[in-house]
Every structure is written in C-alpha cells, then in structure tokens.
Amino acid sequence: MKKPLVFTSIAVLFLAACSNSDNSTQGDESDSDQPLSIVTSIFPLQDWASKIGGEYVEVTNLVPVGADAHTYEPTPQEMISVADADAFIYNGAGIEAFADSVVSAVENEGVTILEASDGVDLIADSHDHDHDHGHSHAEEDHDHSHDEEEHDHDHSHDEEEHTHDHGTADLETASVQIDGLNDHYHTGDSVQLTAQEDEESGHDHWHWYTLSPDEDPSDSDAWEVVPDNGTNSYTGTAEVDGQQIQARLFGDDHDVIAQSEPVTISIDDHDDHAHHGHSHGDYDPHVWLDPVLSVELAEQIKDMLVELKPEQEAYFEENFQELTAQFDELDQRFQQLAEDATIDTFIVSHAGYGYWEARYGINQIGIAGISPTNEPSQAQLVNTIEQAEQLGLEHVLFEPNITPSVAQTVQQHLGAEALTIHPLEALTEEDVEAGADYFSLMNENIDTLRTVLAAE
Numbered sequence: 001m002k003k004p005l006v007f008t009s010i011a012v013l014f015l016a017a018c019s020n021s022d023n024s025t026q027g028d029e030s031d032s033d034q035p036l037s038i039v040t041s042i043f044p045l046q047d048w049a050s051k052i053g054g055e056y057v058e059v060t061n062l063v064p065v066g067a068d069a070h071t072y073e074p075t076p077q078e079m080i081s082v083a084d085a086d087a088f089i090y091n092g093a094g095i096e097a098f099a100d101s102v103v104s105a106v107e108n109e110g111v112t113i114l115e116a117s118d119g120v121d122l123i124a125d126s127h128d129h130d131h132d133h134g135h136s137h138a139e140e141d142h143d144h145s146h147d148e149e150e151h152d153h154d155h156s157h158d159e160e161e162h163t164h165d166h167g168t169a170d171l172e173t174a175s176v177q178i179d180g181l182n183d184h185y186h187t188g189d190s191v192q193l194t195a196q197e198d199e200e201s202g203h204d205h206w207h208w209y210t211l212s213p214d215e216d217p218s219d220s221d222a223w224e225v226v227p228d229n230g231t232n233s234y235t236g237t238a239e240v241d242g243q244q245i246q247a248r249l250f251g252d253d254h255d256v257i258a259q260s261e262p263v264t265i266s267i268d269d270h271d272d273h274a275h276h277g278h279s280h281g282d283y284d285p286h287v288w289l290d291p292v293l294s295v296e297l298a299e300q301i302k303d304m305l306v307e308l309k310p311e312q313e314a315y316f317e318e319n320f321q322e323l324t325a326q327f328d329e330l331d332q333r334f335q336q337l338a339e340d341a342t343i344d345t346f347i348v349s350h351a352g353y354g355y356w357e358a359r360y361g362i363n364q365i366g367i368a369g370i371s372p373t374n375e376p377s378q379a380q381l382v383n384t385i386e387q388a389e390q391l392g393l394e395h396v397l398f399e400p401n402i403t404p405s406v407a408q409t410v411q412q413h414l415g416a417e418a419l420t421i422h423p424l425e426a427l428t429e430e431d432v433e434a435g436a437d438y439f440s441l442m443n444e445n446i447d448t449l450r451t452v453l454a455a456e
Helices: 001-027 043-056 076-083 099-106 139-143 157-163 291-308 310-339 356-362 378-391 405-414 429-434 438-452
Strands: 035-040 057-061 087-090 112-115 176-178 190-197 205-211 234-238 244-250 256-259 345-350 363-368 395-397 417-420
Touching: 035 043, 043 057, 043 087, 043 291, 043 310, 043 438, 057 076, 057 429, 076 099, 087 291, 112 139, 112 291, 139 345, 139 417, 190 205, 190 244, 205 256, 234 244, 310 438, 345 378, 356 378, 363 405, 378 405, 395 405, 395 438, 417 438
Parallel strands: 035 057, 035 087, 087 112, 345 363, 345 395, 395 417
Antiparallel strands: 176 190, 190 234, 205 244, 244 256
16 A cells, blocks of 8 residues: 555644744743644544543544554645654554554654553464364365375476476466455465365375566466465465466376465555554554553553653542543443343354453354455354354444445345444444444444344
8 A cells, every 4th residue: 555655744744834834833831731632543542542541631542433544544734643642642553554654754753652552461363263172274175185195196296396397378277266355464474275176086196386476477387386285275475466276187098177266465564564563464553442551552541641741640530530440341241141141142243242242152153254345255154154143143233334245145144133342443424413322332242142142
C-alpha cells in the first residue's frame, strides 16, 4: 500500500505551514487550564481515555463511525488533527494499517505517543483456525497420508528434479487446482498451499516450482524447484512480492502429466508498519476483548494522563479504579457464561475473538482470518462448513460494520440463524444514537453468546 506514504508527506507539509501560527497562540494560555486533547485509533481506547480523564480530557477517535480499523486510511486533515493533539493512543499489534504513517508524521511535533498493547502479553495469531475441538484447516488441507508413509519412489530426486521435462507449455494446466491464500501476506508470513487434481490419476509424485517476479514465466529454465518436497503440499515464507508458485505432477517416467496455473504471492506490509510494536502476522491484536488484559491497556492510558497532567493524578487514579471494577464484573460474567454453556464453540465471520478462547475456553471458528480481508481458500471453507455441521452449530455471528459474502454463503449453506457480535473497533450509527459504551457492547456480546452457546 502506497497511500500511507502519501498521507505522511501531505501531513508534513501542512504541519510545517501551520507550525508557526499554532506556536504563537499556544503560549498565551495556561496548559493547566486546558483539557488535554487526545486522539485515539479505536473505540475502546477512546472510551477508556474519556472515562479516566473525565473533565480534563477531550478525546476523539481517528477511525470514524462505521469504518474498519483494519483497512481505514486517514485523510491529510485527520493527520493534522493528530499533530495538533497532546497525545495519540493506538492499539498496535497490527490492527491499524495507518499507525506508522501517523506516528511518522507527528513524532517530532511534541505529541505524546502511546502504543497501548506494547508490553501486554498478547496471544499468537490464530488465523490458521487451529482449535482443540477439531482439526485445524492447515492439518485438513495438508493431510494426504504422506506423514505416515514414504513414497515408493526414491527421494534422491533432489538431483533428478532438474532433469524433469520442463517443456510444459502445451500441457492442460487446469487439471490441477491450488487451494490456499495467495494475497494479503506480510513479509515473513507462512505460505501454505495444497494442490488437488481435478480427476485422480493414481500418481503422487509432486514437485513445486517458484519463479522470481523479474523472470519470464515462459522460460522453463527460470522456474526453480523447491527442494525436499515430493507431496502435494507446499509450505514456504512470503519474502518477495510477486513471486509465482506452481505445482506439477509427474508420472513414472518423470514426465509432467498435470500442473496448476501459477499463483502469485502478494505481499502488503502497509509501509512496513511492523517496525512499530508487534507484527500483525505474529499476534492477535484484538486484545481489548479480554477484560483482564484490558486493565493493563487502561492502566497505560492512566499513567500517560498522569504524566501529562500530574496535578490530577488522584482524580485519574480514582477513575481508573472505577473502570477496573467494571472490567472485573465483565470478567465474572464471561466466567459464568463459560460455566453455563452447553456448547463450547461458535462460528463467526472473522477470527477476531481468540482472546475469549484463550481466557475462557470459548472456541471460535473464524470463517475469515485475523483480518476480515483474509478470506479462506475453498478447501478451508469446505472444512469450516463440515466442522460446523459436525458440531451442530445453529448460528453464524456477523459483525455490524462488515458482512463478508463468504460468511453469508456459510450461513446459507448451514441454514443457520444470523446474529450480531460486536468487535468494538468502531461504533455504528445505531451505537452512537443509543449512547453505547465499551461495557454495554461487551455485555450485549455476552448475551448473544449465551444464546449461541446454549447457556440460557
């Protein structure tokens, strides 16, 4: 994505133009008489900062009502509003694709920057769908009996592989399909692909080939064989944007009898935002959904406010303690839900609820990955439907701001009832009109889960 760089450049120009006029007026007013101007990236941070800061803060959220923090990109004017603020608070861990652009634009403008998730014990990114209650999609996709038995042919083909017939231009390439994601990777992410024949040939001698982006796909010598791989499963690392990968099936005479269309690996590092905080590919960023860990995030906000306005330390501390009590009540409600539940699994449009699984044993089946844009492969989709059918799940949970078509497909196939679960990253217009806050929305989520998990 190139837009964050553009936003940063535009914002820097605006900041330079506005700097002198802003500085000339700020010195005329006492800092202690003015509320702190705070900009946050997601709604929970806005809500907590407002509750802790009370009358001594004015908090606005950068991601507008109805938007998706995973994909939102701020305007130049919004970047300037952050530079005019006393502090910018963002979650980190990769949830905000725009975070690096904002930080780069304002870090030399006297703005206090807080990455709220920094130092918090985050859980691993669970977008591989690996659950204790069933097989992971990765295991299902890659289990083709190659783990328990050796191939009959000699795997000394590492030297022979380069002697296979590469002249495949006239071969019917559609006879092999590749399942697995080929886009929305970050550098260093694991790439897992599976090749499937349209019609079984009885052969199982597979090889995978890669092609650098600057090479000609029609040049058979430019394709490099992946060593130590004779199965229909490929595991690699996303390192080069535009790399092509192809699967080929060989017969007993070492001629290619079937091959796939090449898939192109697309890497989007969001202007290399991972250098601030945690990499999105390593951790689940939805930490605010855990009431226990949310105390740690809120405490960091309290500490920042004390640093900026130390004369109000007692006030901020009292408000933080009241907030902590509400987190404790929420945690107790989740514990009671887990005890009362007769079903331990729910299916949801995207896998953003791993913290409930880690904390309370309430298992999620995410149709999409850790981000709603991480759509599943066909094989993963089939596996998700089969798993839901085996568990007898009667509900599919959708988020209010996003309705992925693939999740609707699953719901319709299962004949399941659609219910709403709130990720809390951003409010809806209805939330604003109802005066919703973090705790009211989380309690609504618990009520929904009580229905889905048969905890009535």
